[in-house]
Amino acid sequence: MCELLGMSANVPTDIVFSFTGLMQRGGRTGPHRDGWGIGFYEGRGLRLFQDPQASSESEVARLVQRYPIKSEVVIGHIRQANVGRVGLANTHPFVRELWGRNWCFAHNGQLAGLQPLANFYRPVGDTDSEAAFCDLLNRVRRAFPEPVAVEQLLPTLVEACAGYRRLGVFNALLSDGDWLFSFCSTRLAHITRRAPFGPAQLKDADLAVDFHAETTPNDVVTVIATDPLTANEAWALYQPGQWVLWRRGERVAEGRVDD
């Protein structure tokens, strides 16, 4: 299994605090030693840091913790390899261009018997996760050769995700830099922070932050993670089969698929 991290915010926000918590689970407080990656959108650009090494020992991870990149959408992942050997090509998040935007995807879980047709998007590595991502984008492109609003896209996304879930476990985050789509197969949690902001204490490292000092009253920041990252806040748990579409920190659509 792996761990996911996502952020959607209405102002460029740094994710150093949450990232620091997640990174501990990559070999220190958790077993996810087989690589990590994080993608930060900056406008339409996407800054991607990845390392097939354990995040708790990664030089690049230390850079990201020191270097407060501000972003409105972030997708991160730490990996415990199941399918596909350890290596850069198998390290999440995965990225493809569709409709002139960078689409970024990370997955937690395992899929059995996914057999995508050789189509436009093809996996570079050999994980089931990247194969599912390519299959998902191929479905989107087949349904919509030209760009459409995400609301119009949702039935295609949800139907595809429901299908992957039937093949195993499919907790996933997907974004085009504007919206952040989250799908819970078994385990995913979220928290939305807004004024009045308070202090937060990481579960996995001796680090606290007072968000009040770091934010303005209008900020809205949602963080999504496999398991709650802080000990003193009320995280909400996704229901199995639940999906939520986030934009600028707010929940803009949601639903739940049947088992």
Next chain:
Amino acid sequence: MCELLGMSANVPTDIVFSFTGLMQRGGRTGPHRDGWGIGFYEGRGLRLFQDPQASSESEVARLVQRYPIKSEVVIGHIRQANVGRVGLANTHPFVRELWGRNWCFAHNGQLAGLQPLANFYRPVGDTDSEAAFCDLLNRVRRAFPEPVAVEQLLPTLVEACAGYRRLGVFNALLSDGDWLFSFCSTRLAHITRRAPFGPAQLKDADLAVDFHAETTPNDVVTVIATDPLTANEAWALYQPGQWVLWRRGERVAEGRVDD
């Protein structure tokens, strides 16, 4: 104008020395203040570092200089913006997946009146360079929907590059992680280092390296740059219109297009 850096080697080799030279030209010894980027292939994976800041002041550039990533193919670029504003989405190198491989591209020059059809690959940013890259990949995909050897691909690549050159200046590097294709419109230089290795002295920084101490007798390492990076070695200059295909440090094909 911008500056290009490429490497093709027969063993995983670090490019710290050449990268250090290039980075000085990003705001210190050269005027290329509008971002920089470098992609390192690791197997089929591609590790991309980019920054819209001047390379001589970039925290990420300092990491790359400290952190000897070993790779067989590298493409780097520092930017002085002409077309397209300064920002991550306009920062080279550009990457797209084709045939299940990461294709990476960087360009030096300006193109006037490039009008690619809206097709499969679309630019995310607004540079002429990324538009040319997308157009090039669309041509390749149209000619070869399924993978072919690079030798079979060369006429398509060369014809496309000759066309871009007619629109302005088109010095470019392109790779799929196996081979490195280089096209010279006006200015490009290369050097192949092999045994007996000797010392080298950067032009742009007070830094020397003794490659003899860093290599084995079988290593073959070719470095390509807009201008020679070292003061005491004999770089070869590309002729205008010349292209060279490199693989594992060796020149495997070359040619020249007419004006």
